[in-house]
Amino acid sequence: MAATLNPNLLLLIALAPLAGSMIAGLAGSKVGRAGAHWVTIIGVTISFIGSALVLNDVLHGARFNATVYEWMVIGGLKMEVGFLIDGLSAMMMCVVTFVSLMVHIYTIGYMADDDTSPGGYQRFFSYISLFTFSMLMLVMSNNFLQLFFGWEAVGLVSYLLIGYYYQKPTAIFANMKAFLVNRVGDFGFILGIGLIVAYAGTLSYTETFAKAGELAKLPFPGNDWMLITVICICLFIGAMGKSAQVPLHVWLPDSMEGPTPISALIHAATMVTAGIFMVTRMSPLFELSDTALSFVLVIGAITALFMGFLGVIQNDIKRVVAYSTLSQLGYMTVALGASAYSVAVFHLMTHAFFKALLFLAAGSVIIGMHHDQDIRNMGGLRKYMPITWITSLLGSAALIAVPFFSGFYSKDSIIEAVHFSHLPGAGFAYFAVMASVFVTALYSFRMYFLVFHGPERFRHKPFPGEHDHPDEHGHLHVHEPHESPAVVWVPLVLLAIPSVFIGYLLIEPMLYGAFFKDSVFIDAARHPALHEMAEEFHGAAAMALHALGTLPFWLTVAGVVVAWALYMQWTAVPAALQARFGWLYRLLDHKYYFDWFNENVLAALARGVGLGLWKGGDQGLIDGLINGSARAVGGLGGAVRQLQTGFLYWYALVMVLGVFALLSWQLWPYLSGLMAR
Numbered sequence: 059m060a061a062t063l064n065p066n067l068l069l070l071i072a073l074a075p076l077a078g079s080m081i082a083g084l085a086g087s088k089v090g091r092a093g094a095h096w097v098t099i100i101g102v103t104i105s106f107i108g109s110a111l112v113l114n115d116v117l118h119g120a121r122f123n124a125t126v127y128e129w130m131v132i133g134g135l136k137m138e139v140g141f142l143i144d145g146l147s148a149m150m151m152c153v154v155t156f157v158s159l160m161v162h163i164y165t166i167g168y169m170a171d172d173d174t175s176p177g178g179y180q181r182f183f184s185y186i187s188l189f190t191f192s193m194l195m196l197v198m199s200n201n202f203l204q205l206f207f208g209w210e211a212v213g214l215v216s217y218l219l220i221g222y223y224y225q226k227p228t229a230i231f232a233n234m235k236a237f238l239v240n241r242v243g244d245f246g247f248i249l250g251i252g253l254i255v256a257y258a259g260t261l262s263y264t265e266t267f268a269k270a271g272e273l274a275k276l277p278f279p280g281n282d283w284m285l286i287t288v289i290c291i292c293l294f295i296g297a298m299g300k301s302a303q304v305p306l307h308v309w310l311p312d313s314m315e316g317p318t319p320i321s322a323l324i325h326a327a328t329m330v331t332a333g334i335f336m337v338t339r340m341s342p343l344f345e346l347s348d349t350a351l352s353f354v355l356v357i358g359a360i361t362a363l364f365m366g367f368l369g370v371i372q373n374d375i376k377r378v379v380a381y382s383t384l385s386q387l388g389y390m391t392v393a394l395g396a397s398a399y400s401v402a403v404f405h406l407m408t409h410a411f412f413k414a415l416l417f418l419a420a421g422s423v424i425i426g427m428h429h430d431q432d433i434r435n436m437g438g439l440r441k442y443m444p445i446t447w448i449t450s451l452l453g454s455a456a457l458i459a460v461p462f463f464s465g466f467y468s469k470d471s472i473i474e475a476v477h478f479s480h481l482p483g484a485g486f487a488y489f490a491v492m493a494s495v496f497v498t499a500l501y502s503f504r505m506y507f508l509v510f511h512g513p514e515r516f517r518h519k520p521f522p523g524e525h526d527h528p529d530e531h532g533h534l535h536v537h538e539p540h541e542s543p544a545v546v547w548v549p550l551v552l553l554a555i556p557s558v559f560i561g562y563l564l565i566e567p568m569l570y571g572a573f574f575k576d577s578v579f580i581d582a583a584r585h586p587a588l589h590e591m592a593e594e595f596h597g598a599a600a601m602a603l604h605a606l607g608t609l610p611f612w613l614t615v616a617g618v619v620v621a622w623a624l625y626m627q628w629t630a631v632p633a634a635l636q637a638r639f640g641w642l643y644r645l646l647d648h649k650y651y652f653d654w655f656n657e658n659v660l661a662a663l664a665r666g667v668g669l670g671l672w673k674g675g676d677q678g679l680i681d682g683l684i685n686g687s688a689r690a691v692g693g694l695g696g697a698v699r700q701l702q703t704g705f706l707y708w709y710a711l712v713m714v715l716g717v718f719a720l721l722s723w724q725l726w727p728y729l730s731g732l733m734a735r
Contacts, residue, residue: 075188113149376424378501412452
């Protein structure tokens with residue numbers, strides 16, 4: 059086996075989705091709808107097969123870390139395109155390309171009837187393939203410049219995809235919201251990169267990590283903070299935007315305005331996991347600052363618990379899954395704060411499969427329900443959509459961490475890592491992730507029971523939507539639910555397989571083996587959580603069997619039982635609880651008033667600042683000073699222009715007067731001397 063990887067293969071992996079995107083986007087009218095989806099699927103398939111080959115080589119010891127194109131050199135600062143391929147990036151490449159391939163195939167069925175705009179079908183496939191290229195450039199990069207390019211590219215394409223239905227004002231508001239919130243995080247991210255360039259003098263990961271010890275000794279100018287703490291917090295602020303951590307989480311639920319396939323792609327394996335990947339890649343820096351790690355730990359814990367609460371009251375099937383994503387991203391962030399980086403990316407991987415499955419299953423339900431997304435209008439779909447039902451059940455079991463399912467191994471490992479952490483904030487984080495176990499089971503099986511079991515409410519929809527049009531007698535036409543076509547359910551089956559088995563198969567090599575040995579750095583003396591977990595690990599089967607007697611398992615069982623009791627047996631209780639605790643319901647329904655604060659307080663401040671810049675800067679400075687000086691010159695020119703009459707006698711008179719004035723000025727000292735005598 060070669061000790062290094064073929065750079066041409068790496069370029070093919072990255073550029074194949076880009077080629078498909080360009081053909082579908084620029085020649086969409088020529089290749090047509092079928093041509094657009096085939097060319098992008100072929101591109102992503104090539105990328106996935108290449109990624110699998112690379113992963114196989116990496117497992118046998120091959121590595122790659124080199125420049126493939128040098129853009130420019132400014133002084134000693136090199137700006138390059140390069141690849142760093144190790145266990146972390148190879149795993150991410152496979153996850154991104156596999157989930158993207160499933161989404162591409164699924165989209166053929168989901169968007170089959172889409173006629174929102176001419177060429178919209180081709181445009182959508184072009185966007186999702188471009189999204190895949192952007193994410194690959196991000197995870198394969200070996201320098202901060204390329205990382206930032208991929209970082210911004212996924213943000214830009216997500217803006218285009220969330221606003222795909224550009225005729226809808228809510229979609230336009232959602233994509234602008236996502237774009238602006240991510241700009242807040244990206245401002246911190248670029249500040250962190252700028253500090254690295256300023257003090258390390260390089261954009262290369264390898265060179266930066268080599269100087270990490272020196273950076274850790276430097277204070278931040280002007281205060282008592284350490285430079286490495288400021289760098290790490292700035293980088294993590296970027297991750298808070300991309301990976302939707304409180305308070306920069308507000309864009310993600312609204313991104314459900316985009317078509318369901320892109321909801322799966324954004325929320326499963328690509329954009330929202332970019333922040334988790336970045337912090338893991340930067341582990342040599344984060345390990346040098348306990349302050350930054352505690353900050354990461356607490357933010358993740360808040361997100362995991364409080365975003366889970368919001369999932370309990372959602373009625374839109376896609377929004378339930380979206381808030382689940384927020385909570386699970388909080389889990390991953392908690393693992394990062396506990397210095398269990400490999401556990402975080404392990405959960406990233408398992409979550410990518412079962413969350414993509416749940417989103418695509420939700421889309422299948424939406425197709426079967428003729429675009430009704432309100433779970434209160436569903437019920438009893440199990441017998442009408444058997445494949446969607448069983449795959450949804452498997453995805454939900456993985457999400458709530460049922461033993462032996464993939465989500466169990468990663469999620470319980472996070473709880474265990476927090477338990478062994480000794481950082482400030484670890485106690486609160488442990489409580490938060492433990493309480494979230496019950497909450498996750500509650501909202502997951504609330505959705506499951508309301509959609510697939512109970513009475514068939516779609517026959518008399520209690521909450522008609524925009525697609526329901528009553529006849530002249532006020533009766534709604536009943537659309538009988540049906541199973542989705544094979545092009546939709548085949549990806550569900552293919553995603554269900556790793557959702558069940560991959561955790562069992564990979565927990566030992568990824569967490570306790572050598573898979574991430576040269577990708578992740580942990581100071582075991584200061585942060586021993588993963589080391590202590592390894593001492594108690596006795597195999598995947600033993601871990602699952604032992605879990606049957608632990609608190610997380612019984613909290614999961616309690617959540618499922620409560621969901622069954624409230625939404626299958628005593629169905630009047632939820633409404634009674636809502637009436638009794640109206641203040642709490644309003645708090646959750648308004649999403650803790652984050653949106654209200656942003657739209658009324660921050661927007662008012664922004665308007666005030668903008669008005670001040672307009673009045674003071676634009677009108678006062680530019681119009682008053684700069685334009686004022688221009689007006690003064692114009693006025694002077696207008697006055698002087700009056701002297702240009704065009705008459706010869708006037709010019710002769712002015713010349714004579716000028717000569718007289720010049721002679722008088724020259725002769726005046728002589729005449730004054732004579733007069734003084």
